[in-house]
Amino acid sequence: MDERTRPVSETQVTVAMGYGQFCLDGGLGDPDVELALLERAQADQPSAGNGAMLLVLCPHQNNFQMAVTVQVWPSRPSADRDQWQQVSEGRLEVDGRGVLVVSSPTTDPVEVAVPAGRYTVEVSGRGFVNYGWPGSTTPGDVWRIRLWPYDGVTKSSAQMWDMPGFGVPENTPAPVPANEEQSTGGGSSATGTLAATATTKPTAIDFDAHPELRGVLALRDFDDCAPDLAAAIVAMDPQTQRRLAQWAAVRAFEFAGLADQPWVTPALTALRSDEVLPAPFDDPQSASSRLAAENLPPEGRGGPYRPSTAPGSEKSPTAKMFDHGPIHRPYYAMPALFSAADPRPIVAAFQTLSHASATYAEHVDTLLAATRTEFDIPA
Structure with a gap:
């Protein structure tokens, strides 16, 4: 068989995918730009990249045993799109470590050995x-990642899954335009590549005074859709920030229908007392596995999904940010507990409230109104 008709290497891995997305990183990526890539992917589905990272949207909210095959080819392989439901291309550089990292929010990343170089x-x-x-938590979708040396060929157009009876989801306009061609041009440094995709929206947050917030995507969420709330959280003393994080985690678990579960209540008690979280919450993957075994109703206390706006009217800014459509609320709530235990109070406050907001989804304005009341933040 001609070596050009088969991959140089093939590796099969299992990825715990959550929040309907996963990211490829060849060692030059920066978490600070993930939000910008997510916005771009939502605006031009199903993926977006900057040469250092490629973020891919998944039709499924989650698959905690997602089978992924990673193949490295000597040149562009034959197209076989008719065998797949979703296909997209991007560009990615793998640094000298020779490791491709596949990651998804709140789950453990998976590493695959890939030769250093620039790839399509x-x-x-x-x-x-x-x-x-x-x-379910294991719906059975499978994925394949094919890489071959970048040859300057214009990437092929994306293919989306046309779901029977539904069609293809509409794109969401991106608040910050980005130019992938400019950011990934030949010879560009990693720093220049990342800077080209960073959000340039003015902010009232003093990052010099709070450098720990530079990589906190949740801060950007609130700075975009509720800047007064973001500023109020930054101005809180650490004890109040910690209390907000704990309060938001409990609210998320209550709304998701988790708080009354016997295996959960000890963890919430430990959180309120600033104690170490007990098993299975001593490990995020163990907690997710236990949640999967419980088979809890996906709607929690929120009831069946109802769009957060009436037909023909406009969503609130917070609903645009946090209403992701029908979700499994218990899984969206789970990361809130771990974020609330972050040793940095200000980071814990933003991250936990963000997870709680995503759990409330179409009801997010109710949660944020309660937050303002609980912590005396003027509307």
């Missing part, structure tokens, strides 16, 4: 059952 990368998925909550 194609990401293909199939086996989808629904856009949004797929009905």
